[in-house]
Amino acid sequence: MPRIPLRSRFRTALVTGAGSGLGRVFADMLRSEGVEVWGTSRRPESLPGGEGFHPAAFDLAAGDAAAEALVGQVEDESGGLDLLVHNAGYGVFGGILDQPLAVWRAQLDEMLGSSLALNRAAFVAMATRRHGAIVNVTSMAVEFPIPYLSGYNIAKAGLAALTESLLLEAPAAGISFVDFRPGDYRTGFNQTMFASPPQTLPAAAQRVARRLDATLAKAPHAERAARDLRRALVQGRSGVVRSGSFFQAVLAPLGARLVPLALRRAVMARYFGVR
Numbered sequence: 001m002p003r004i005p006l007r008s009r010f011r012t013a014l015v016t017g018a019g020s021g022l023g024r025v026f027a028d029m030l031r032s033e034g035v036e037v038w039g040t041s042r043r044p045e046s047l048p049g050g051e052g053f054h055p056a057a058f059d060l061a062a063g064d065a066a067a068e069a070l071v072g073q074v075e076d077e078s079g080g081l082d083l084l085v086h087n088a089g090y091g092v093f094g095g096i097l098d099q100p101l102a103v104w105r106a107q108l109d110e111m112l113g114s115s116l117a118l119n120r121a122a123f124v125a126m127a128t129r130r131h132g133a134i135v136n137v138t139s140m141a142v143e144f145p146i147p148y149l150s151g152y153n154i155a156k157a158g159l160a161a162l163t164e165s166l167l168l169e170a171p172a173a174g175i176s177f178v179d180f181r182p183g184d185y186r187t188g189f190n191q192t193m194f195a196s197p198p199q200t201l202p203a204a205a206q207r208v209a210r211r212l213d214a215t216l217a218k219a220p221h222a223e224r225a226a227r228d229l230r231r232a233l234v235q236g237r238s239g240v241v242r243s244g245s246f247f248q249a250v251l252a253p254l255g256a257r258l259v260p261l262a263l264r265r266a267v268m269a270r271y272f273g274v275r
Ligand SMILES: NC(=O)c1ccc[n+]([C@@H]2O[C@H](COP(=O)([O-])OP(=O)(O)OC[C@H]3O[C@@H](n4cnc5c(N)ncnc54)[C@H](OP(=O)(O)O)[C@@H]3O)[C@@H](O)[C@H]2O)c1
Pocket: 016, 017, 018, 019, 020, 021, 022, 023, 040, 041, 042, 043, 058, 059, 060, 061, 087, 088, 089, 090, 110, 137, 138, 139, 140, 181, 182, 183, 184, 185, 186, 187, 188, 189, 190, 192
C-alpha cells in the first residue's frame, strides 16, 4: 500500500516535550512526513533546530496562561494549528506519605491542570476551522495503575477522561481526539521520577522501583510508538490507541476485561512484589 504522507492531513503540529524520548520520535516522524513541527522543552535552546522544526518554550508548571499562550504563539507563527500531540509529562515516585501533599498537588496542577488548558486552547483554535486532531499521550497506567506513582496515575487517568469527554461533547467538530496509551518504552522517563534516592524508600517501594527499571530496560524502542501514532493519524482514528509490546498493548488489556477485579489486582500486586 502506498504511504500516505501525513502532510496531506496536517500541515502543522505542536509536540510538547519534544526534546527526548517519545516526544522526540513523534516530532521526527511528523517532520519526515513534511509536517511543520513546533516542539517544546523547558530548555528550548537544547532542542535540535533544522528545517521544519520550530523550538518553543513550555513548562507545565507555568499554569493556564502559559498553555494558552503557547497555542496562540503556534497559531500566529504557523497560520493555524492542525495537530496537537500533548506528550510532556513526568512521574513522581514514592508512597502517598513519602512526599509532602504539595508535591502531589503540584503534579496534578501541572500534568492535569495545564493539560486541560492546552487541550481547551487547541480545541477552540481547531473548532473554528472544523479541522484538526488532539492526541493526548496518557499511559497504560490508566488501566493498570502503578504502585508508588499515585499522582501520575491520577493525572493520566484524568487526561484519558478529558479526551473521552471531548470526544463525546464534540463528535461533529471535525476534530479527532486520541487517547494514546503507551505501555513501557525504553526512554529516560524513570531517571527523572525519583524525588528521593530509591534506597531511602520503604522496602516495598524499592521492589517496585527495581521492577520498573527492569521492565523499561527491555521495553521496545520509542520508534515503535511513532509508527503506532502515525498509523492512528493516517486512519483518522479517535478514542483509545494502545501502543507497546504485544503483551502490554493487546494481551493484558484483553485479559483484564475477562478476569474479576480482585484477581487482576492480585496479579498486579504479585508482579510488583507489593504483597
Ligand atoms: N516511557 C514509557 O514507558 C512511557 C509509558 C507510558 C507513558 N509515557 C508518557 O510518555 C510521555 C513522554 O515520556 P518519555 O518516556 O518520553 O520520557 P522523557 O524522555 O522523560 O520525556 C518527558 C518529556 O516531558 C517533558 N516534561 C517533563 N516535565 C515537564 C514539565 N514540567 N513541563 C514541560 N515539559 C515537561 C520533558 O521536556 P524537557 O525536560 O525538555 O522540558 C521531556 O521532553 C510522558 O507523558 C510519559 O508519561 C511514557
